[in-house]
Amino acid sequence: MRIRTAAAATAGALALLSFLTPAAQADTSKGDTVFTELLFSKKTVNVGVSAAQTLTVTATAKDGSGIKDIYGAKLVSSDDRIVHAGSADCTRPTSTTRKCVFKFTPDADRTDYYDLKNSSAGTWHFTAEAAANDGDFYDLEDSAPVKVKRYAKLANTQASPEPVAKGGTLTVTGTLTRANWDTNVYAGYGSRSVALQFKKSGSSTYTTVKTVTTDSSGKLKTTVAANSAGTWRWKFAGSSTTSTVTAYGDGVALK
Template identity: 40%
Template sequence: MRIRATVAAVTGALALSAFAVPAAQADGSAISREDTAKVLDAAHAAAAKSGSRAAAAAADAPYALDVSISNVKINSGKAIVAGTTKQVTVPTTFTLTHGADVDVTAADFLVDVEIYKGSYAEPDNILFGDTWPTCRVVTTTTASCTGTIDARPGEGELWNTDAGAWSANAYAVAFNGEDPSSADFDLTKVGYAEQAKVGSTKLQRYSRLTVNASPEPVKKGKTITVTGALTRANWETNKYAGYTVQSVKLQFKKKGTSTYVDVKTVKSGTKGALKTTVKAASDGYFRYNFAGTSTTPAVKAAGDFVDVK
């Protein structure tokens, strides 16, 4: 289980490694995120500059690694949508460009793209993959890499305020045969590179929408009451809660046709409740359609058929 840490008042990219990280990678790598975090911390401390992307020349700092990361895509450009309990895993892809002297195929060369909420200097939260990305050599100085971002809303990794826009940062660490657990570990022989805001994504709270049109059957010209509810994941209670004061369209599809048409717009009320009335005109399907917001994805209810006599 990964535990979200409360962000302290730290400066620069140091905040990005201030979160709790697993003692070892899920893929069994000998070098853990905790080891790479220590390297990043040392580089940030040596640079003593907010958001610095290269280690300063110092006796106790890693050297600047000739590596850059570009063409970052999180979840193929789509928003990351998380429910209340189920782990969500989405892909990341990026291009790694490096100097000819950098061995990106080495077992102790590690690269990653993470996402963070808030500012780069003082992030509110960070998400990363359970395993390290893998890279395929394309040329002598470029590689194509794939990884993941993993989120566990059921384990306290997300707060409701985390919904919305996130940014991506990237880093690479070349240990060059140095053992971080050894007493003879020489940090100056370790290479380091880091980039902020290499990409962006949205993290959204999974939404649900229901509809019920009654009575059924109904005589032509009589009143039909259409109810429903718009709810979304609450990451702090691990339950679904009403999404209030949202505009939701009531739509109708006449029997024998394939297209829904807008009837009216309804505002969601207490607990996300939806309710309105229409006059029965012909057989068909009613549904509610929510367009979505920056924090909550669009959702359509399954159509509810009404038989008009």
């Protein structure tokens, strides 16, 4: 951060994380100023192509002389994409502390520099600086990470024929897509491993039967033996840049 002047922090959210001690190599500080707590509303923020996601970060800083303010709150991606806080609600719980709740809205459907790009998906960091009344400071740069991922979709599972003879062959299909932040459309996610799961009638538990790889268009297709009545579904575990997703299941009866 390096510039310690105006602009009272406004910022927002992401992760169920408690930050209680100074960390990370890139953080810098002077004197006894510390961030005593950082609370993120989500560990992972999954962003689609048309609706901005709301995230909040609650930051509390402390110094013996008191905290003047928390400045420059923003989210920064590994490729230097930036989301500034849209609002901030700050209070002074004690004479030595300052607490601010920052609100962010990552959005792929913008027309300016702050529009998300595919290259930005992955690990982001919340950055801010706590400035004390005696000139001390803590510059938070690299110790508060959060995942910002491309939202994935799985089309409803389709299993046929329905009903099927016991021991007969079922063909199960589906399609995996994910948000393309560059073009603001959902596109097929190819060469991904997706689990085909089955829940026997009367059970509440799904079990993975096999793993199938999507084709270049994100399509899934496989065959299985229908030995019991129940529900079939697809489940994608996600990746470092893409969200997890589970398709609606398709119930199949035996005849």
